[in-house]
Amino acid sequence: MKTCLIVDDSKVIRKVARHILEALEFSVEEASDGKEALDHCETSMPDVVLLDWNMPVMSGMEFLKLLRQRGHSDQPKVVFCTTENDMAHIRAALEAGADEYVMKPFDRETLHIKLQLVGVA
């Protein structure tokens, strides 16, 4: 079973994402900011991270840059999942090492295909 770490400060989004991911047979862990997610990755590296952009303590972008700087250049796969929906943010995310990008709102089909495209579903 593949593991997914949902990183989002919104309980509601985490709940919705968990519901979709569990239906896709993922084992799901949660973190509410980038710092918590980084700590989680130090002890247990997930197959994929579903990552919000704007969060307190540490943003999704800060988390991603630190994660990739620590030598995790290919794993885990990182899928941004955010309301930052313009070309500039998308390009910045890809340059920082994101593998995919989901713009909120999204549905199960969209997320499933994105996870297939990064090779974890």
Add this chain to the structure above:
Amino acid sequence: MVISDSSSRILAGLLEARTGQQLTLNRRWRLETALNHLLRERGIASIDELITILVMGKEPSLAGRVVEALLNNETYFFRDRSPFDTLARSALPELAKRRASTKRLRIWSAGCSTGQEAYSLAMLFAEEPLKWQGWTVDILGTDVSDAVVQRARSGTYTQFEVQRGLGIAQMIKWFEEAPGGWRAVEGLRKPVRFQVHNLLEPPPHPGGFDIVLCRNVLLYLDTETRERAFERLASAMTPDGWLMLGAGETVIGQTKKLIADKENRGLYVLDGSAGSAERRVA
């Protein structure tokens, strides 16, 4: 809102008369959802009131709007993925050889809804510019609904629509930010055109399509109407052309004009065509 049987029957009859499609049981439950926007827009209190207006013929344009609302326009880019892999891996390379002298290809996306299938096909060609350099590729998308054809022509999709089926790198390569969402870049729009067309009418001009895609459309037709639609589709194909249907759809037991292409799962060829004879020998 309770919808009476007689209202359901009238709506079913209207849909069938205009499009040949059946209002199947699994679509009847969503009548209210499908028509809700139209009812609010026109200030009509209930579906029964809508039926009264239709029957009285007070607003002739309303029937067309009702039919458009009842159609299932679900689609997304590279829907089901594997059929597009089959095209890219088998059918298009084979056509590149067969049409090398004319360098012309015609593809018909029949029942194209808002156009994502047609633009997905255009991406298959655009992703390999050197291979298709000097070719004239004509991708025609047709749908019975004028509203969706207009949307398809615009090539503009909401952020929700544009990411359904597309990887992010593909999305930012072929779409640009535009008022109302994301618009297909000119290079992607160029080989694609759209027109209103009913599958049960003679095929769109000029015919002679090398590939016809008709996915998740025929399942809404009754057996007899579906057979007529298959005849129309078959008559639009080149003798060595391919038909692609939706997942779960087949020609078996539906028409004598087409048979499965055993080498390419999900593709169908004309029965008795050169292609099908070769495949039988093999």
